[in-house]
Amino acid sequence: MIYITDEQYEIGIKNGIKKFTIYSRVYHYGWDIEKAITTPPIKRECKARKYPKKYTDLALENGICLITFYARVRKGWSLEDAATVKLLTNRKTGGKKYASSNI
Numbered sequence: 001m002i003y004i005t006d007e008q009y010e011i012g013i014k015n016g017i018k019k020f021t022i023y024s025r026v027y028h029y030g031w032d033i034e035k036a037i038t039t040p041p042i043k044r045e046c047k048a049r050k051y052p053k054k055y056t057d058l059a060l061e062n063g064i065c066l067i068t069f070y071a072r073v074r075k076g077w078s079l080e081d082a083a084t085v086k087l088l089t090n091r092k093t094g095g096k097k098y099a100s101s102n103i
Contacts, residue, residue, distance in 0.1 A: 002026060004023065004026055011037045012037035017037060017040070022036050025039075055083045058084065059083040064084075
């Protein structure tokens, strides 16, 4: 069995790799230790940074959760409308949730 030493973990950490990532690479994915402690991790794009912070903040200020904001944009809404158009209450829609504009 292969064992990762504390020194090897330290080298990986100095290279910007988390201890759990090193462990997973070696024991779950079968990487050799040298590769696991020297290969930089892949940087993934955060979904929240896909849209300008101005609009995500505006959505939150207007009481629109980010999941709703993202769904609206995916459906073709403008960033401005997705962040500002409030949802109607159930009372106003007869139990159905629709946006308060004709989008």
